[in-house]
Amino acid sequence: MSGMLERYHALIEAGELRPDPEQEAAVKRLAQLQAELENAPTSGGGFLGKLFGSKAPARAKGIYMWGGVGRGKSMMMDLFHDTLSIPEKRRSHFHAFMIEVHSRLRDARKSESGDPIPPVAKAIAEDLRVLAFDEMVVNNSADAMIMSRLFRALICDENVVVVTTSNRPPRDLYLNGLNREHFLPFIDLIQTQLDVVELNGPTDYRLHRLAGLHTWHTPLGDAATAQVREAFFRLTDYAPEDAANVPSADLDLGGGRTLHVPKSLKGVGVFSFKRLCSEARGASDYIAIAQAYHTVIVVGIPLMGADMRNEAARFVTLIDALYENHVKLFATAAAEPEDLYVAGDGSFEFERTVSRLKEMQSEDYMAAGHGEDG
Secondary structure, eight states: OOOHHHHHHHHHHTTSSOOOHHHHHHHHHHHHHHHHHHHSOOSOHHHHHHHHGGGOOOOOOEEEEEOSTTSSHHHHHHHHHHHOOOSSEEEEEHHHHHHHHHHHHHHHHHHOOSOSHHHHHHHHHTTOSEEEEEOOOOOSHHHHHHHHHHHHIIIIISOOEEEEEESSOGGGTTTTOTTGGGTHHHHHHHHHHEEEEEOOOSOOHHHHHTTTOOSEEOSSSHHHHHHHHHHHHHHHSSOTTOTTTOOOEEEEEETTEEEEESEEETTEEEEEHHHHHSSOOOHHHHHHHHHHOSEEEEEEEOOOOGGGHHHHHHHHHHHHHHHHTTOEEEEEESSOGGGSOOSSTTTTTHHHHHHHHHHTTSHHHHHSOTTOOO
């Protein structure tokens, strides 16, 4: 039997966690699922149907656990996966999983005729009973168009139990996305095939982990880099250089355009100033970033002279998008905000950006959730 509930209570006793009724309820539901899985036959999901026919054991119902940033979802997923005592389990960051799916679909289309989704689902489900995701978020049409059919095949045909976390309730996934009507069956699938567990208590545990850590670091150099590296670690539990656990991402910007994000994990994205502001970008690009990430780390913000008016204008637009979506910002910069751009076209308007950057360092701003009005 698993020890998830015991491990959770031990963390409270040790003072590493605080008593939290919503967390307790979610942990009990996850522990119940563990017991169902551990007491069931151990063969893989799709294999059970063939082996037992109509007498196949009922598939355990998966879990969709959602809530704001810092409510302990990833911690509970760690406990669930680590203490689940069956070998047929897999945990993946959702974005990395979908990249794998698209690669498998491309290969299947080359080698087979017909619908590639059923054989891809079967291949993924081989020797697998539980598929656990961190941070399910849907921000591109390529994923949205296949998710309903893919996950219906995994859950209903292959008997894979899906457990996932998300910052959004199911009804808000892919909100206002292109051709969203094709995605709505996936929301229906979640609501019928998974238990939706809300975790939205008043305590932002992630904010506690950031205690004592400033958000704006100057001058540029090793010391500043070490500080934003520490922020990434506290927010994700992994160092940014840990390539085995910290993937890159290609963020869909719409219109067939993507933006490469070199470090992307648990809603935290790392970008260079050069990539964001020295290339031709518009407000829609920055809004896509602000909607996809609750925390953005920007490194290498330089002093901007009059010859960098385009870069300064893009930086203003970037900060507007982050601010309006209440994204947490960590940065390494050559100077304090008020000294970044003091001469050149738009320097007077830049003062509003300075004000916003100052406010974004405040306790009130940091305590608000992603997407909340400032």
